[in-house]
Structures are given as structure tokens and as C-alpha cells.
Amino acid sequence: MRNALGAIQSLLVLGGSSDIGAAIAERLVPGGCRRIVLAGRDQEKMERVAERLRGLGAEVAITAWDATDVDGHGDAVKAAWDALPGDGPGDVDAVVLAAGVLGDQEALEDDPAAAAQLAMVNYVGPVSTLLHVRRRLEEQGHGTIVVLSSVAGERIRRSNYVYGSTKAALDAFCQGLGDALQGTGVEVMVVRPGFVHTKMTEGRTAPPLATTPGAVADAVAAGLATGRHTVWVPGTFRWVMSVFRHLPRPLWRRLSARM
């Protein structure tokens, strides 16, 4: 159960091998989160994350979840719940959705099928999965869904608009989901980081306000503690993006091309 100070006791990470998902789990263990399920595709990587978490004192289980396997999502979510370590069935206090791919914009423009696949992983799969998760949390009567969105979805840039559009869609979906869940005890927290140094962004030049998985994890923990519904990382982005959102398109095109 989540306590009055927002500390949670159990966690499901969808995209359990992602750098940000792992960082969030690591950040929450010392605060009392001792039962963790990592769900994803790359068993080997998740096993490495699990070892780190066990070293911190958590019990960890690993289950399979493939964002693109829409038909399997109901079973995958059930399996994740059933796998929760500890005696008997337990509640999942928070679900972090940290799966996502960035893709190479130019390559995607030349390969429509690959672009559709990216939309599948970043948006379509999460929609289906979160609707299954939502049902479980509603039955529990409590829980927080933490979704990794991005500032890239806040104002679309020519240089990564396939990725940006999936995040824009996911972000919009989660806002609506949060509103739909009003009064059910289930909350949705949308996290909008800027550029994060991870394996997903490896080799790319970092723009200003770049951040780290650790900083994202800190912001998520603080957001859980205060019950926020929107978290920007770093927090400055809230103001920066509200300016960017209102720039005329010709100006934005020129400006964003330099970022």
C-alpha cells in the first residue's frame, strides 16, 4: 500500500530493462518498495537489473511482456500480477511504463513499416497494456500509473517527429485515462523528461537541459510523494515548453532545427 508520504511497497515496471525504468525501481527500494516485477522482452538485461535491485534488498520477479503483442497483453498483465513476490496475492502499488524506442528519423521516413512498428511499441502497445492495467488497479481500489512521456511530444520537432508524435499521442491518452480514473483511487502520473542520457540516446549530441535516468527517478519519487499528475524533468521544462508551445511555426522550425 502507498503510505501518506507517497512511499510505495510494490512496483511493476513495464519495460523492465530500460535504463529509466531500472533507475526508478532502484530509487524506490530504499523508501520501502520491496516487491518488484520487471516485465519486458530482454530477459538477460532484466536479470542484470533484478540483481542490482536484490542487492538493495528487494524481492524481484521477471515476466515476459511484448509491447507489440496486443493479443497477449491481458495474459501478460495477469502474469505480472501473479508473479509479485511475497506470500499470496498482492497489490501492485505503482506501475511504471518505461518502454519506448527513439528510432532514426531519416531511416523511418524511408521505411514506413518501421515507422508503424515504432508507433506500435511507443503508443499502440502501451494503450492496450494500460487499459488492462487500469482494470486491475481499479479492482484494487488504489494505485498509480507512471508513464514516461517526453517533451518531444509537447511541441513536435521536424528532426524527430515520428517519435515525438507517438509520445504526444501517449501523453494525451494518459491525460484522458487519468481523468477517467478520477474517484477510483487510481492515479496517472505523466512524466515528461527532456533528453535523457541512456542507451536509447547513446551517440547523439545532447541538447541543453539534458538529464540522466537518476534525475528522472528522483523526479518520479518526488512526484509520487506529492501526488503530482505531471512531472517535468528537469522542472524548468514546464516553463520552457510553455513558451515553445506558443511560438509561431516558422520561428519554431528554425529554432528547433538548431536543437
Next chain:
Amino acid sequence: MTTRPTDDRSGRTRGPGDARRELLSGWGRNPWSAAHVVRPTSPDELAMAVKSAGPRGAIVRGLGRSYGDQAINAGGLVVDATAVSGLLELDEEAGTARVLGGTSLKQLLHQIVPQGWFVQVTPGTSNVTVGGAIANDVHGKGHHATGTFGAHVHSMVLALPDGTRRVLTPTETPREFWATCGGLGLTGTVLEATIGLRRIETSLLKVDTDRVPDLDSLLALLLEGGRKYRYSVAWVDFLARGRSLGRAVVDQGDFATLDDLPAGDRRRRDPLAYRPLPSAPSLPVAPNSLLNRASIAAFNEFWYRKAPKRRRDHLTTIDKFWYPLDMVDSWPRMYGRRGFLQWQCLVPFGAEETLREIVEAIANHPAPSFLSVLKYFGQANPGPLSFPAPGWTLSIDVPTDVPGLAPLLDRLDERVVEVGGRIYLAKDSRMRPEHLPLMYPRIDEWREVRDELDPERRLNSDLARRLRLLG
């Protein structure tokens, strides 16, 4: 009276498998969870209510004055007992009242005070039900003299989760009786109880007030006063540091006798008058916590300065002495959207150094805390989960959105555990489960009795899940 939150966070939705769910919290307005709520109107309905619980179980709720997640049950059933209320019998010979479990102390007092009776034990609010007072084994300003609420329960009728009824008394069924006193509603539903009362000659209290400048003089005054006064409590200013650390206002006294009323005092005509206070307008939910360090420091300073340095034999009313906060019933809303919590610890006698360290740690933390109460406890009772034991008890109220609060309170919990103290479960909303068996070493004894009374584990609460209370 209603237990339902009436602000913007109380949404109603159609969830799977049930018709109506409500979002509920404890008095601290954090945490919240959704449950199906039923409101039985007769003792028979109340007795059977828990039986209809689904896999997530049921908990019975009174007036929702427990601070945390004691009377909420995410995804399960919450049985609102407040409609099953009333005084069944006042036995003036035995000095007892037989009341239904959902009766509030307020209701009861308005019936018995004019007849010259008062409850043996009352907490700092009259908006608690008798069932809730038993389930939390509440204490009040007189613990050193009278013990807890449970100590004055002569018998009770407990409905087990399967609907059968058991009569519990401390002499014939001590295990079940004491597992229920302080058992957080997890042993069954209190349908009715017969509780001991005390005779009073007037509805007024004769109070001595002292302002004390620091912690040492405070502890000395309380110990000395405990021998002399039946009721005693200190309001500590936790924002004062350095030499003023632990400065406080101490109120001590007892009910006034007829002889205590000055000749010619108009109150002599109707010395047992007890009229309901006009209720104050309910407060809106503050947009962000209005209670920050500056506003609370100003309040505490005012509270300390307005108190007389030394006043003797001051006559005051039941409501002013016992229930000052009941006048503004919706005061927790002042804490804003994120709510607040109360941390109440017990530090055994002999560990005064630890008590000082705790006071210092709180005073030096930016957490703004007001309404800090210090008093000392007398003997413990046989309840395995009963909170009071010989020692000091300190409670602080703090908004939950103060940065660094979680590590501070975790650290203080550890200090409390080291000296054999504990945290009051009726107030808790944040403790770590690993501390539970250290604070309540007889937890397994309680679990055994509990499982006998509720073998199918129909009773559950968010607190029970969070602290793994059922084992």
C-alpha cells in the same frame, strides 16, 4: 453525521462487480482509496454486513477520526456503522451505559451529562464512535489515572465476520476481549457495549494552567501534576528552539464539584447544563497548505503568549477543555490537498534523553508542526495491540508535503524502537512494516486470537495490508 468526504476528491464511479464506490480517507486526508460503502441501519444488518465482503474483505468504519488508513479498504467493502447508534440503557445503580457500537461520544454525552454522568475516558474529540474507541483502545488526558477506554468496557457484543454474535468480557473471555480492544476493527464488529461511567456534580472543569519555559520544567511539572490531578496535558511549541526547546502550556484539572462554583454564580442553577456548541461554518479545502512554518510559528507564539503564566481554579466547559478542535470540525482541510499526518510515539520512562533528542530533531527540522501534545501514561492494559504503557507520549501534526519528512520520521521510529517504545497505530499512516513486531512484540499472540475469530480472513484494511498486520 457522515463519513463521506464532501470535497472534489469524492468521485463515484461504476467499478467492476459493484454498483457504487466511494473514495475514502482517514482524518489526515491522505492516503485515499476507493471502496464499496454500505450503511446498515439496524444491529442485525450491521452484524451481517461483513459477511457479504468479496475477496478484498471488509472493515467497519465509524466517524473516520483515525488519522490514516485504519478504516479504509481499497477495492473492498467499508461498513459505515454510524447509523446504528443510540443509548440503550443508563444503569444509574451500576454506573454504566449500554450503547450501540455506532454511537458517538457526543451523542452519548448530551444524554448522560445532564443526568450527572461522564465517560471514564474520552479522546480529544467527541466525534468518535464507541466501536471506534474500542477498536483503537483510545486514551485521553486522564490515562495516568484511568487507563484506556477499553479498561472501562464491562462487556461488549461482537459480531464475528460470519454473522454470529459473541459476548465478550474482560473476565470470561479475556483473550478475545483484549484482542478486540486496540484490534483496529480486525476481530469483528462491535454491535453494542456496556461502558463504565463516572459521577459528576457539574458539567464544568476546574483547571490550573501553567506556562513552562523549557522541556525539563515541563516533564517535572507533568510528573508532579499527575499525582495531584486526574486530567493533565501539555501543548508543546515545537517551533521554539534553543533555550526555549519544549516550552509549553500545561492544563491540569478535574471536574468541578458544586462547592467549587462560587456562591451566586448563575451556573449553580443548572450545574449539569450541556448544550451543543453552534457548529462553525465548514472550511473549504485550502488550495495549498495554508499551514506553513511562518503561519504555524505565529499561531504557536500566540497560543503560548495568550496562556496565563499561572492560573488556578479556572472554571471551563467540557467542550473547551476536552474538545477545542471540534468547534471547527473541518479543520484538516486547512492542510490543503495533500493532507497531514499525526506521528504519536511512546517513549518509556527512563529514556528521557531519547525524548529530548526527538523533540530536538523535530524542532530543528523545517517541518512545521503545531498542536503537539505531550503527556505521560500510567499502567498498560493486557491488550496485545494497546498503545499506552508507562512512559511519555508525544504527538505532532505535520502536513505531508514537507520535504524530508519520510526520512526524519523513519529515523525517529528507529530511536523509539531502540528504547522499547512504539508508534500509535490509530494515528499511523506511514510506518514501515518491519518496525511493527519490534513495537508490538505480542503481535503473534494477537494474530492467533484474530485468526480464531476470523478464520476466513474476511476482515481487512489498508493499514492491515500496509503493515502486514494479519501476518
